[in-house]
Amino acid sequence: MSDVLAITEHRRGELRDVSSELVTAGRELVGETGGSLHLAVIGGDVDAFADELALDGVDTIHTVAEGDEFNHDVYVQAVAALYEELDPTYVLMGNTVNGLDYAPAVADVLDIPLVTDAIGLENDGGLVVTREMYASKVESTVEVDADHAAVTIRPSEWEPTEAAGSPTVEAFDFELDESRVRSRVTGFEEVGGGDVDISDADILVSVGRGIEEEENLELVQNLADALGATLSSSRPIVDNGWLPKDRQVGQSGKVVTPKVYLAIGISGAVQHVAGMKGAETIIAVNTDPDAPIFDIADYGVVGDLFDVVPELIEQFS
Amino acid sequence: MKVLVTVKEVAEVEEDFQLDGLHVAEQYLDYDLNEWDEYAVEEAVQIAEENDDVEVVSVTIGPERAEETIRMALAKGVDRAVRVWDDALEDVDLLDVSAKAKLLAAVVEEEDPDLVLTGVQANDDSFGATGVSLASAIDFEWAAVVNALDLDVDGGVANVRRELEGGVEELTEVDLPAVLTIQTGINEPRYASLRGIRQAQSKEIKPMALSDLGLDGSVVESDLVLTSVYEPETESDAVYFEGDAGDQAAELAAVLREKGVGAQ
Ligand SMILES: Cc1cc2nc3c(=O)[nH]c(=O)nc-3n(C[C@H](O)[C@H](O)[C@H](O)COP(=O)(O)OP(=O)(O)OC[C@H]3O[C@@H](n4cnc5c(N)ncnc54)[C@H](O)[C@@H]3O)c2cc1C
Numbered sequence: 001m002s003d004v005l006a007i008t009e010h011r012r013g014e015l016r017d018v019s020s021e022l023v024t025a026g027r028e029l030v031g032e033t034g035g036s037l038h039l040a041v042i043g044g045d046v047d048a049f050a051d052e053l054a055l056d057g058v059d060t061i062h063t064v065a066e067g068d069e070f071n072h073d074v075y076v077q078a079v080a081a082l083y084e085e086l087d088p089t090y091v092l093m094g095n096t097v098n099g100l101d102y103a104p105a106v107a108d109v110l111d112i113p114l115v116t117d118a119i120g121l122e123n124d125g126g127l128v129v130t131r132e133m134y135a136s137k138v139e140s141t142v143e144v145d146a147d148h149a150a151v152t153i154r155p156s157e158w159e160p161t162e163a164a165g166s167p168t169v170e171a172f173d174f175e176l177d178e179s180r181v182r183s184r185v186t187g188f189e190e191v192g193g194g195d196v197d198i199s200d201a202d203i204l205v206s207v208g209r210g211i212e213e214e215e216n217l218e219l220v221q222n223l224a225d226a227l228g229a230t231l232s233s234s235r236p237i238v239d240n241g242w243l244p245k246d247r248q249v250g251q252s253g254k255v256v257t258p259k260v261y262l263a264i265g266i267s268g269a270v271q272h273v274a275g276m277k278g279a280e281t282i283i284a285v286n287t288d289p290d291a292p293i294f295d296i297a298d299y300g301v302v303g304d305l306f307d308v309v310p311e312l313i314e315q316f317s
Numbered sequence: 318m319k320v321l322v323t324v325k326e327v328a329e330v331e332e333d334f335q336l337d338g339l340h341v342a343e344q345y346l347d348y349d350l351n352e353w354d355e356y357a358v359e360e361a362v363q364i365a366e367e368n369d370d371v372e373v374v375s376v377t378i379g380p381e382r383a384e385e386t387i388r389m390a391l392a393k394g395v396d397r398a399v400r401v402w403d404d405a406l407e408d409v410d411l412l413d414v415s416a417k418a419k420l421l422a423a424v425v426e427e428e429d430p431d432l433v434l435t436g437v438q439a440n441d442d443s444f445g446a447t448g449v450s451l452a453s454a455i456d457f458e459w460a461a462v463v464n465a466l467d468l469d470v471d472g473g474v475a476n477v478r479r480e481l482e483g484g485v486e487e488l489t490e491v492d493l494p495a496v497l498t499i500q501t502g503i504n505e506p507r508y509a510s511l512r513g514i515r516q517a518q519s520k521e522i523k524p525m526a527l528s529d530l531g532l533d534g535s536v537v538e539s540d541l542v543l544t545s546v547y548e549p550e551t552e553s554d555a556v557y558f559e560g561d562a563g564d565q566a567a568e569l570a571a572v573l574r575e576k577g578v579g580a581q
Contacts, residue, residue: 011481072459095445097481100437100498101461104414104446108453113540114414116444128544133442134330138341139549142411146540182458182492191484203578227579239502245484252480252500260576274482281576283569284555288332299572300555301565311566316579 002033002089002123007079008041008053009094011070012188015052018094018153020160025121025153026092027057027161032123036060038086039167042078043067047169056163062086062172072102073181079106081174088148090127095152097252107150115142116152127151135269136292156274194246201230204258206249206276208234210265210286210305214242220264223309226316232256234266250275265305268293285309318470319372320361321430322395323421323448324354326379326386327441339410339546350386353436357499359506360466361434362394368470372396376424378406378417384522391517392509398520399424403527405534411442411543416536418450423530425455432475433496437462448498459496460489464503 006026008019019039026037036059041049046063053061064078079102083091091110093103095117107114119139120130127144129151198204205224211217217237224231231247238248249256251271261279266272268284268291276282277296284297285305294300301308326348334345350358358375365371375390375398377383387398401420406412425433435448452459464486465478470493479487480500491497509517527533558565573579 011485072461076453097462097479100445101449101459101479104418104449105453105459107446108415108418108450114444114446114450115541116414116446131443132549133546134328134341135440135443137330137334137548138336138546140339140546141544143542143544144540145542149540183460184490185487186490187488188481189478189486189488191486227573229578235501241505248484251482252484254484260573260578283572290332290551294555295552297553297555299569300553300557301569302557303562303565307562308566308569311562312569315566315570 001035002030003035003038003086004029004090004092005038005040005082005086005088006092007075008039008049009070009096009098010041010044010049013044015049016094016096017160018096018155019053020055020162021155021158022092022094022153023053023055023058023161024158029090029092029121029123035089038062038088040064040079040082040172042075043069043071050169054165054167055161056165057161058165058167060168060170062170064172064174066176069185070098071181071183071185072098072105073183074176075102076105076109077176077180078174080109082172083110085172090148091150093150093152095154099152103150103152110148110150112148112150113144113146114150115144118151118153119157121151121153132270135267137290154270192246194244196230196247198230198232198247198249199254199256201232201256201258203227203229203260204232204249204256204279205229205262205264206232206234206266207237207264208266209236211237214240217242219306219309223313226313229262234269234272263293263297264309266293267291268296318368318370318432319374319428319430320364321425321428321433322354322357322361322373322375322390323433323435323451324358324375324377324387324390325351325436325439326377326383327351327439329440336546336548339543348382348386350389351436351439353438353440353499353501355506356501356503357434357436358390358393358395359504360499363504364432364468365394374399374428374430376401376421376428378402378412378420387522388517389509391520391522392513393507394513396520398522399428399525400522401525401530405527405537409537409539411539411541412537413539413541414444414446414450416539417447418454419532419536420530421447421451422454423532424525425451427530431494432468433457435496435498437498437500448496452496457494457496458492459498460491461498462500463497464500466497466503
């Protein structure tokens with residue numbers, strides 16, 4: 001029997017999608033060993049969150065009424081206290097930005113191994129985690145040779161559990177050591193301010209690092225003009241200051257759902273794909289036939305953008 | 318004040334490659350300074366430029382070959398570097414997060430920095446966990462995925478922005494000493510000047526073995542075992558356009574028109 005403790009996430013009053021995905025992943029693990037699935041929700045309106053988290057397969061929801069928003073110092077202490085109480089075999093967390101901010105500390109404090117960004121979990125006798133390396137070019141499996149482990153799961157990799165269930169809800173109290181809360185969240189800000197909302201666009205021409213130089217952006221802008229499309233980009237273009245931040249598509253940028261998404265010189269890193277996989281039609285132009293972007297593309301052009309884009313402009317002028 | 322920056326030489330896999338057991342065969346790998354670490358180095362060097370008496374030290378875990386890459390950090394203004402390596406590390410397939418944190422923690426003990434900067438993740442193994450794990454191990458405060466930093470040294474606080482999902486940023490005050498994991502875009506990493514490259518040749522890269530750090534081989538014994546490495550099955554069901562660029566563009570144009578693009 002292996003119990004699983006999964007830590008849900010919320011922000012500004014809303015549960016984040018990864019929470020119900022954690023339920024699916026957690027259920028998968030305990031399904032193989034016959035243990036129980038415990039959820040924890042820490043901070044905010046925990047009772048309202050617990051109502052929403054009453055999902056199929058969840059045995060117990062532990063509500064920890066401590067603070068309003070995520071604070072990693074509080075989360076680490078709360079998860080450690082729950083772990084002491086419940087003695088779960090596995091602690092599951094999201095490989096989200098906040099997951100990156102507290103999961104490694106949880107593993108360190110509990111002195112258990114950590115495997116991050118799981119895309120597959122299997123448990124027959126021991127835990128085997130599938131993950132990616134080298135910017136998704138290679139996959140690997142990692143066997144955990146320990147009685148306990150912490151694992152973070154990649155968002156959107158597991159289907160969210162939607163069916164309702166009837167878990168027990170229990171309030172969990174623990175003594176917060178205030179002296180160990182050494183960071184304070186003071187607010188949130190939305191980035192933006194640009195004149196274009198890429199999430200409104202029907203057609204996006206999106207440019208990535210394959211464009212090489214700032215001067216070359218004009219070429220892709222010309223294509224966007226010829227197609228009547230809006231120009232967006234992957235992260236490195238924004239990091240370089242070549243386009244404003246609100247043109248960035250992806251996990252930390254905007255989520256877009258255009259009719260057509262034309263990805264030019266973009267590899268398709270998981271954090272980019274997180275922002276555009278919902279596009280109706282995805283077209284990729286890339287020199288590398290094995291670029292991960294082709295895995296989600298409907299149409300692929302294996303070729304040099306500096307050859308293909310001018311020809312395409314020609315077609316529309 | 319002393320700022321310690323962790324840096325890593327990462328391998329990038331070429332377009333076509335072959336595997337050799339649990340590794341990508343050596344001839345298909347190109348080595349470079351981890352992208353996220355470049356921004357961490359730049360941030361540290363800027364702190365040194367803006368404040369008096371700041372020493373910037375880089376630490377890496379890597380074989381001798383990595384020195385070439387680490388010199389890039391020295392050429393950009395890092396004062397000196399420490400390179401941790403040992404025979405015991407030579408045959409490790411997967412250096413897990415806690416092992417890395419323990420090695421780096423021993424260097425922190427040695428160097429006693431006021432601030433540690435790391436990259437958010439390394440683009441080879443993509444664990445994304447070393448910085449926060451290190452913070453916990455050395456009992457520093459921390460913040461992950463930092464894309465703006467305003468250091469208040471006298472007040473003992475780092476005011477940071479953390480880049481959350483969906484274009485939302487979190488403003489947080491972090492007590493010093495701290496470990497901050499740095500996101501790309503926080504600054505504009507400089508190119509190494511010729512003068513910098515020349516100067517870097519005479520800067521120290523101090524090799525340290527486990528015994529120099531008061532550690533033994535048990536530190537790299539891992540609970541994680543790499544059991545297989547493979548090329549993922551391509552999931553692509555994309556329709557590919559063949560021919561030269563002109564043919565490809567013509568076919569693509571036909572598809573785009575079918576979708577109503579360019580029909581205004
Ligand atoms: C916490 C976190 C959040 C992130 N958030 C985001 C985000 O919101 N959005 C985002 O995009 N990234 C994000 N990233 C970064 C992400 O991991 C990748 O680094 C980034 O998406 C890579 O951008 P790219 O595809 O343009 O560049 P690369 O990965 O460098 O790919 C360039 C591609 O161009 C191709 N190419 C090169 N030359 C040519 C040519 N002449 N013709 C055609 N093709 C060519 C190459 O084959 C390659 O596939 C985030 C990372 C982290 C850690």
